[in-house]
Amino acid sequence: MASCATCGSTILFGATKVGALSFCNAGCQAKGHLLIRAAQISDAEAYGWAQKIHAGRCPRCSGPGPVDTHMSYRVWSAFIVTQWHSRPHIACRACGVKAQLGDIAYSAVLGWWGFPWGLLMTPVQIVRTLAGLASPPKGSEPSAALIQASKLELAAQTSAATPT
Ligand SMILES: [Zn+2]
Ligand SMILES: [Zn+2]
Incomplete structure (x- = not known):
């Protein structure tokens, strides 16, 4: 199964492909050009930056960390249109959990109303978010997702x- 080259989430259906790379949505695809530059940044440099974010204050509530990437997944449907997104x-x-619970509620209300993808993707997105809730990033060090970000x-x- 493909995973998004930008955010690392697993893409079940509907990947956007650019060359050999897959993206989970247009937002991640738009960041795709950064991946070429990102490849030139050393792991040590990225890890150092991730550690700074990890040890810093939460950008949402300004509360103490650890700050890390919390994944949530949402889906909405309208008749034959169903869209789903991975949201790091x-x-x-605390803020991660709030966002995850919010996206579960969002998907539970808005996800179902499309056929067939709404019926298929709503439980998938809810279960993926629940999995994110159940296994949060370890507090001791930055996760791979945070290092990638x-x-x-x-x-x-x-x-x-x-300028280029
Ligand atoms: Zn993505
Ligand atoms: Zn917070």
Whole structure:
């Protein structure tokens, strides 16, 4: 199964493919150009940045960390249209849980109303979010997802600094 080149979430259906890379949605695809730069950023540099985020205050509630990537998944449908997204939240556990519970409620209300994808994807997205709730990132060190997000952030900074 493909995983999104930007956010690392597993793509069940409907991947957007660009060359050899797969993306879970248009937002991740838009960040795809950063991946080329991100590949030039060393793991040590990305890890250092991730550690800074991890040890810092929560960007949402300004509460104490640890701050890490919490994944949630949502889906909405309208008749024959169903859209689903993977949503990484860089926040403290409390804010991550709030976002996850919010997306479970969102999907439970708005997910079902499409055939066939709404009926298929609503339980999938809810179960994936529940899995994220049940296995939060370890508090002791930055998760792989946070290190990847750091790499992209560093890549965005260098591309902003050097016009191409
Ligand atoms: Zn993605
Ligand atoms: Zn927070």
